[in-house]
Amino acid sequence: MTEATPARARPQLVRARPPSTATIPFLLNGLQVHARKGDTVLTALLTQAGHLRTSEFLARPRAGFCLMGACQDCWVSCSDGRRVRSCTTLIEPGMSLCLPPAAFSCPAKGDTPVPGMEETGGCTPPHPLGDKPCFPQQDAAQSPVKRTMNPRIIVIGGGPAGIRACEILVSHGLQPTLIDESPRPGGQIYRQPPQGRERPARALYGFEAGKARRLHETAQTLLPHIDYHPETLVWNAAPGMLDLHGPQGMARQAYTHLILATGATDRILPFEGWTIPGVYSLGGAQVSLKHQDCLVGNRVAFVGTGPLLYLVAYQYARQGAHVAGVFDSAPFSAQLRALPGMCRKPAVLAKGLYYLAWLRARGIPIHTSCTPVRVEGSEHVQGLRVRQGSREWTVACDAVATGYGLRSETQLPDLLECEFDYSPLHRAWLPRLDPAGRSSVAGIYLAGDGAGIGGADMAEIAGARAALALLADIGRLVPLRQARSLERRINRWRAFRHALERAFPFPDWQAWPRPGHTLLCRCEEVTCAQAVAALQMDGQPELNRIKALCRVGMGRCQGRMCSSAAAELLAAQGDIDTSSVGRLRSQAPVKPIPLTALGADPSA
Template identity: 50%
Template sequence: MSDAIRPLIVGAGPAGIRAAQVLVNSGIRPVVIDEAPSGGGQIYRQRLVPDERSAKDLYGSEAAKATNLHETFAGIRDRIDYLPETLVWNLRDKAADAVTGHRTRRIAFSHLILATGATDRVLPFPGWTLPGVFTLGGSQVALKSQGCAIGEEVVFLGSGPLLYLVAWQYVKAGASVVAVLDTAPFSAKLQLIRGLFAQPSVVLRGFRYAAELMARGVAVRFGVQPLRIDGTARVEGVVWRERGKEHRLACDAVGYGFSLRSETQLADLAGCRFIFDERDRAWRPERDGAGRTSMPGVYIAGDGAGIAGADAAELSGERAGLALLEDAGMSVYHARIGVLERKLACISKFRDVLESAFPFPAVWANGIADDVTLCRCEEIAVGDVRAAVRDQGVFELNRLKALTRVGMGRCQGRMCESAAVEVLAAACDRSPDAVGRLRAQPPIKPIPLEVAAEGEAA
């Protein structure tokens, strides 16, 4: 039976590694494709070049989890077909089109597990395209992979648990963090008290991050409204409004983001049905508790299925692997399934608490000026979206794309879609789910022009 099963796992983060481990332990040899040079995903990203930093230095309180995951992946490497630094840019006819460097290939599969993770959600405001402005995830990549900070005097701005984690990681690494500017009010943080019953260690760790930042002299402000980032050639300062007063801090770099958004393009190309997730304020692939999507033989796990964090990614990756085995008629340990599903349900309830503690700034879309760049790839301004609504009666996202080119650039809407949805919905007085979502188009990310399709099956 296992000889006829040829699964493809896209992503070698916590979800992808645990899914691969389940399959390998049942005698199945999956193909594992990952864009990064080594396994671990964003949260447990490994260094590009070994240096003197320990796992504790890199991952803090999560060092044991990171080390365990890395060791697990190293232990199964000889029982998987692993393709690092490889991009799956299309899915069609039970095969993936993947490119490594300047060479593309077609990889046939019997089953597909998508563990594609998430990226930062960015909401533009004046100055966000200046050199020296990074996403929170980009700031983390620089620190973990390359051992460097994004600037000498850094401000972290936005909202979500990642805001405090990255700021704390920078301070622990010896970087100068000027301030943490949280758009959520301090009163919202009282919601975390509810989370003490569900995930006490996570909540207490978050409190510790904030307390240590303040103890190190980092200004932590709540309920801020970002006004602009000052600078000419690069970042020179950040300006915000707080309690009706305007404030400015000098800095040379800004890490910025509002929680995360799931990477869902491959699920779309695989034909999966989507639903709107009110909590994440975004569309995501429909799935059951085991990770099965609406397409037979296609499973999804980790943050690509909805934002839930690294612990949930490991659990859902394992659950998706077990679901694949079940569907293939192979034996599984049902008691373990019950444990996984109970843990995932608990984490899901905790995510409701986090969203209450770090609410989305719903007023942003109405307050942003017309001349602010919305889609940097195609140089489309916020006012262009509002004009399309006013002059052409646009109220659907793909129609907006056709008329303004929002989402047609190099990122294929990965960076601008969240903001475009909010601006369009506000301009036509509809809810974000009512304006729809961008349909995925291959290639989902840029590939070299000289790449020639070789039609090779692996």
């Protein structure tokens, strides 16, 4: 058996500290290498390799981007033809994975392949029909997911909103079903590391450690009273029926009432080089640290806007990363002007000021009114060129974390035909809700960031409020005072949200020139120029038409990464408001699922 020599391409991820969990042997391009128990496949690979795959159209290297199952940029091939989404799949002993030779060489002359690789075909290309599931396929009728489910009230999402909704329902004697794509409850902010890789709450969640602990404890006490299905994706929603894909395969689940608490992902704006390995979403950079105890690089530049920009830079610096700088598109004057509004939540404001002061005290450069020009490098990040007014300069770094706030996950309410309205505050189309969280469709409720970005505290309150609304609708007696008090608290958070948006305004597309060859859609590799050409040909700045003409937003991420930018581009080109370009229609499956799970015959 051959032990791998040191990695042949520069590894992208850096462990913040040596993990204490057991080593796990696996095969990489036929050589035996090691990961640590609790590593995702992505961590296992990128701590020894420079990238994961090459893109379909331009054959450019890719190393994932969002690290939370949203962008679909991290699928890797197994030697038996299966493919796995590497950022959400834990490494298992004996897995046999294939990377492009430039990322980590296939067995070189003189290396002895591990016995058995010849029989499995070595580094075979992905199966032409797509992805096989990584676990034995079961007949849906035998699936425990289906057998044990409570058929009536379903909460989708195990973050702050979903857990507080379940808590209220359970306290009224109901047994809701909680379905969550994540393996452990907590959602994005209170995401828990894999079993065996736990760290003290203070180290993971900082000032929010107490809230995280309380939410995790609530989830734990709820478990005997709810029907909990982790690692299960709701990939389709129709009136009265959900389609699920989980550890046991496919299942269908009937419901009468649904609380959607599906959260958000990073809002991304493209710039030249944003698909180069080493560029990650801000949330992705944080997930890497929280969930995997890994830094996305040794020297990281943070570019974008919003409170998360400063928070993640602070978290990285505290973990020993060299923060090359924070480059915020918002002008400092906007932050000053928003100060009175932000004083509505003095504790939150104080935390933000603390992060800022901490970064400044350590001499970390912080620049406002700053936009990225391009990422330098081709196979990996070598620097970030930034612009501030008429001044341009290059920052040396080997990783970039970028994000411009968050965007709600609204595919499920769209499939359920809920009415949407344009929200100028969020610059996005959001499901129309009453103050309690009822959508326009009877029996469908929304709470948390999936209903419009409001933050974790507001998500907890909104989850509880939506559950009370549901209880009232099924004829249960609901304490009106509690309901009104929750609504008042939600409104206070909304007011604070307005102030935050003023402090970190969304950058003006027109004031930020991008060369035409800048990729707009990273899945389909559509450039800004191609989208503009499609618009000029068609003359109608409408997102779905442009999607049909040039495939922007048609890829595996379903527009999660590019739709905000595409809307801004169309609006700027057509000289119209962003609300006028419409919104991308959602389609099932909301995230890729194995074709074999849908009944396709891989041998056909």
